[in-house]
Amino acid sequence: MKFQVLAASIAVAALVAATSNGNAFRQKLPRDEQILHALDRLTYGPRPGDVAELERLGLKKWIDDQLHPERIPESTQLAERLAPLDSLRMDTAELMEHYPSPQRVRQIADGKAPLPDDPVARAAVRNMMARQEKRQMAAADNDQEALAGRLQDILEPEQIDTLRSGTPEEKRAVIAALSPEKLVELSDALPPKLRGPLIAAAPPEVRRTLLLMNAPPQAVAADLTAAKLYRAIYSNRQLAEILDDFWFNHFNVFMDKGIDRYEITDYEAHAIEPHVLGKFRDLLEATAKSPAMLFYLDNWQSRGPGQAGKKNTGLNENYGRELLELHTMGVDGGYTQRDVTEVARCFTGWSIRAPRQGGGFFYNDRWHDKGAKVVLGVTIPAGGGMDDGEKVLDIVSTSPATAHHISLELAQKFVADNPPASLVDRMTKIFLKSGGDLREVMKAMLDSAEFWSVGAFHAKVKTPFEMVASAIRATNADVEDAFTLSNQIAKLGEPIYRKLEPTGYSNVNAEWVNSSALLGRMNFALALAANKVPGVHLEPVAAGDAQTIARGLLFADATEQTRAAIEKTQRPEVIAGLVMGSPDFQRR
């Protein structure tokens, strides 16, 4: 509740603007703006040629296809990009074995855990064990003189000079030319704070090697974030990708909490993605039973009374609370603290089998609170088991408060921060009538006059992820390596898979409008247009007058103020940078 009050107060200016032309949601968008609007909202931004393609297919057919992504052939370019990202195709147990954490390596070294069976993983672990001591010495050694001496033994002075002050390309060439042995030596010689920049400067294949040598779990994270960017940029199933992002964020899980660094891959692919246009109840259950969520919100160790063990204190309400507040009914949904506790009691025993070995959902009846519960007025009789939790999912997924909460969030994401109540009410009714069919709810929204209104057009500020993806798409840039882009997005305030709070990122504009992020967007736009973002290749911006270049990136005329500001600029790449950093481009 506090959050909504806060967001509302920040967005007062926007509210006033929206309500002052109160009929804007009833005013129909002109035809050509409808096409752009569809691309703005249902894709990660138009690419050159997309407007013509939509005109050819017709809006209705195109939207219908996007609502049935299985009908759309997937991009071969995307498949090529995803192919080297090995970790995407492993299950959680395999990930834990192939990308062991430093703690696990230590356990193996101490004989507390077995060496992995896989020969590659086994060799990697052996190497890490052997090198751990050396690295600890480098880490503890703050002596610059000694570091210089170590580097001198490994690299030529010219190579050090290039790594010090060369361009990103030159640095990359130096690193790429190092033999594997040299690379290991260099990595071991550096203190950790210099190892990070080395990893960032390396070409993708070498970076992977460096990550596997130094911090294997980070290779999993790098694969995931890269894959998310590649899908957003290259997938033909654009709406599905946006919905994947929306629902992951709705059921947010933080990648850096314990075993969740290994669980996210499976979570996104199997709990979220298959259900984004399916039934809400299925989506909810898939998240409720996912090790990722069970671990993130601590339910895996929640126990009924008298079941507290040595390490666990008993009932843990975290999941129960977030289930009601964030996942289903919403903070004003009409439940009480008592309901939170009762829901938590129903989920006692919903746990993870062997969490450190990548096990799946496991219902532990011995931990289950067998007493009677009353959830939102419904009595769940004593003596139940795993079914108690299922009953809760039934109750909350059919609650009108949930239907309203989900509809409001979707409308905030796709229409406007303060969507008209008429629209949200219609979506709510469809949600209830269709038994929580999310495709039907989306259809209701995309069929609405409010969606196709002047009030909705450009009403949303792009998130950092959307801004970066849309800039890549608008310029038709070729992303050979997503690492820098993903770091860039983190710097703009939206680290991918790393939203610590269960709230996920906000769906409203205010979250993204702050000083350093705005400066960051402008600097990113200038760097991208000048082809200075490592890992991204951009054809030189074609010469032309400012208005033509602007039109090529905005797919519409720039606003008068933006036009006036860029009029006198000569260099095409600067014009392009200014346009992508303009207020116009921050909107969708």
Place this chain on the structure above:
Amino acid sequence: MHTRRAFLKNSSIAMFGLGLAPAWLSRAAYARESSTPSRKKILVAVFQRGAADGLNVVVPFGDPNYYALRPTIAIPRPDGTAAAALDLDGYFGLHPSLAPLMPVFQAGQLAIVEAVGSPDPTRSHFDAQDYMESGTPGVKATADGWLNRTLAPEQRPSPVRAVSIGSGLARALRGPNEAVSMGNIGDFQIRDAGSEQTFEAMYGNSVDTVLHGTAQETFEAVKLMQSVQKQKYVPAGGARYPGGQFGQAMLQVARLIKANVGVEVAFADVGGWDTHVNEVGAKPTEGQLANRLAEFGQALAAFYQDMGDQMADIVVVTMSEFGRTARENGDRGTDHGHANVMFAMGGDIHGGKVYGDWPGLASERLYEGRDLALTTDFRDVLGECVTKHLSGRTVAEVFPGYNQPRFRGLL
């Protein structure tokens, strides 16, 4: 003429662009700029991420159980040598690597609070940091942070009234009041000067109500920073900030405060405290904890020295999400625990004293049989700093739901 050795040394320091940016400025130049020096009070919050081992930071050498619980990693009783605790009050002693802070303690400007922390039982770094920064233990949905809530609404606030040093805006600083994050003062700019003016014109004239206002504040802050960026900065009083990230963060904070650009609250963090293994090396002044403490102590002491008389208007307060187990583990380290220690430094602080009720380390006094028990809520310490040092906010406003703070008399 550089020798090859010197060349290599400099190269490696500056390698990958991580070198220090030597842009310092004499105090006189600032004084000229700030003809009307404001006497606003400033609060600097420092977060030690990873759960610092309070029991080895401020050592309860008077508690016999301490040595029984930590046969291999305890810090020896004060004996005047460089490898022993530094006596504070006959019962507690500072870790020897914190020696730079001893003069501050002796000058009565450093107070220590023992057995303090968050009452929430979680031992998850992630949850505990979140709770400590939101200022609402046990409540996950709080969107804004306690440090943001300390700011009172103002007609024309300084664009840099609230600054978090680092790549993102700290959780503690999120919220309705304007707050900026700066990785480095030098980076807070549009990298192409010509484009900066164009962007400013573009956004300045924009009818986009959401972007226009923030952009205006941003460019105000950028301009403000330009004047700071132009001037070289030389820390006063011979202060030497350590080279690591935290030392440099404290230097940025000092530079901003001295530039007199309206900073009211600042946030910096320092990681590396999660000492499960090899916490203490062959000597107490070696190992992971000693390394972290050396940087921590040097940075705070340098800041103190650099700020000089201006410390009268500044309070620096430190925290960490929870403490560590009273007993050492089998790896010369400690695991996640409960209560911890906090420092408060500044001219307003009644320092030279260890505050708090010491629960003792007898096994029946330990929290859940393993950790130092909590006798002071971290909100008592922060609340006291906020209400007595800054003005305008009550404890209930900054820490919603926390209505009966027990101040320890630190200020």
